[in-house]
Amino acid sequence: MGGVKYCLPLLLLSLLIAECASRPLYTLPSLAKSGTKKPLQTSRPFNVAHRGANGEFPEETAPSYMRAIEEGADFIESDILSTKDGVLICHHDVNLDDTTDVADHKEFADRKRTYEVQGMNMTGFFTVDFTLEELKTLGAKQRYPFRDQQYNGKFQIITLDEYIAIALDATRVAGIYPEIKNPVFINQQVKWADGKKFEDKIVATLKKYGYKGSYMSKDWLKQPIFIQSFAATSLVYISNMTDSPKVFLIDDVTILTEDTNKTYAEITSDKYLDYIKPYVVGIGPWKDTIVPVDNNRLTTPTDLVARAHSRNLQVHPYTYRNENQFLHSGFHQDAYLEYDYWINKIGVDGLFTDFTGSLHNFQELTSPLPKLQ
């Protein structure tokens, strides 16, 4: 009798606790198998949200990426750099001056340094001089004064892990498009334990979250990804570590590659394209080198796209922006005319855009996806 007296309240209490606090035995609807998620579209050029929807939100912040997914991005794009303590973060510039309020943080005033980056001296506050904890105290701001300033100081810099989580959490399949950014500089300034390099750490993180599979494979379609870099050696270096598709970025005609000091002419030659082809599925050129511009007018297109396509290399140019200062004269200040030209006349396979919603709109209006039966 005494035993029951003790056990009963305890039992009831346990049941109560179990009822209220335990995990439900069914999977949360939001975490349903990715097989039930709306798949990635592959029937029209990819809408790549360049730094998120950064036409509207400060670039590379969580809201910027979530907004891009909301607006219909096929891929959310990011630049990977490192903190002082070797944490991988999403940030485009090696320095923090243009995109954060670091200048207002008196406690960091002594961190202003000068480094040589890609052959030029740069002064500012560099990500590699701040720990993650310190970076998290900064507020991101909109880089361009003519874009919405109302979110300045509100959002933090995010890590590669947080960025991946945003993509995986989306209610439809959303791809990621991370860039191995300034690897030469990062590897100079940041040393990881176990002798690992910047590129190793990135691949390790991607693998941790299950990113794998060659382009258009079943694995890839579940978690689409392109790994991009201006540094061909980095892409070659990781080619044995991951079969995820890689894209070789190509800068302006006057810029030398940061890792191999090669010229534009050299890395866009037939010989080089043949060389790089086994390692990448495509190239990502600056659009004004594909169709040169004179006096703000487009001139005759080069044969870069044709030569890339003949080698089965995709072309994903950057960057498309709505503002009239970025639109060349023939487009009459109308970004949709620019999309029309690049998609229908030049025939690119993907577009890095600051205005995900506009590209999505254009594509939905002119090449709507077939309705699922």
Place this chain on the structure above:
Amino acid sequence: MILTRCLPLIWLFLLTACAGRTLYPLPGKGGKGAKLPIQTSRPYNIAHRGSNGEIPEETAPAYLRAIEEGADFIETDVLSTKDGVLICFHDFTLQNTTNVASHKEFADRNRTYEVQGSNMTGFFTFDFTLKELKKLRTKQRFSFRNQQYNGKYPIITFEEFITIARDAPRVVGIYPEIKNPVLMNQHVKWPGGVRFEDKVVETLKKYGYGGSYLSKKWLKRPLFIQSFAPSSLVYISNLIDSPKVLLIDDVTVLTEDTNQTYAEITSDVYFNYIKQYVVGIGPWKDTVVPVSNNYTQAPTDLVKRAHAHNLKVHPYTYRNENEFLHLNFSQDPYKEYEYWINEIGVDGLFTDFTGSLHNYQEWTSPLSETSKSPRQLLSQIAALVLPYEKA
């Protein structure tokens, strides 16, 4: 004998046969019935000063381009020269949109006049004869727009503007504004006590314009006459039955002829009065949907009330450049068109970028879906009924 006599006759015959007018109408000037009619099933695409996003405003190429791009109406501002000729020009001074400053022979025409209560200095249109104005060349007003046509095109007359519309391969409407009538009537006198407004109407009638809104006559030569001056519209109401539109400026601006406030001329009482004379209003869009911190706020009830009085609403002006697009439109003019057409429900839009508006409308409300011929409608109904026929 007879042959030599007949020779001049034969020569004359040959001359007539080869050089005279053909007996059939030229294909380009085919019967009005053959032209593609004006669309009336979706909001009007009004080319504000022509396609002036691309080409200097109110020039022949700007209008031709607008027609090419799909404008329903080409819009213009009518002013007068010193010798009473009606021209297409927006500002009453010439320095912002022409190269008058580089014409040394006109240097002494830089004058100061009082306009609507303030002193203005510049080269006024009514200090130049048409012949003198034709020596000038227009330029693009906005520095961030295409400068490549600067110095190429002259100012055109109102009659030349009308001819462009009339000569278009499809029916294109015109939307002239009786511009600054108070100023014009002060500085330009026509014989017989004829006023500026009379001259505008006279020109329109000369080219066969007339007919109430959507009448058969109107559909052949569509026309809206607009003005910021209600008294001018009332004045011409007996002279021509063409539809008129009252333009409404910003909330702080008084009407130039009657000194009335924005609040007054947008009141229900006023709408009740003015609707006898106009078919619609043309408000500045930032008064219809106020703006704060470059974000649009909740719309006012202006459109609702206008529509309740059966007044159309044609706001101005829609521009592609991000400096004109409020931030909630993400620098995307198509988002702005979508908002105004679908959420606010306007009946026409004055745009500097005819092509973009046309694109938007063609993609989201193509005419083939919105306006069908009776035959098409019948076949559509038949297709719907067929499955149930053999029930």
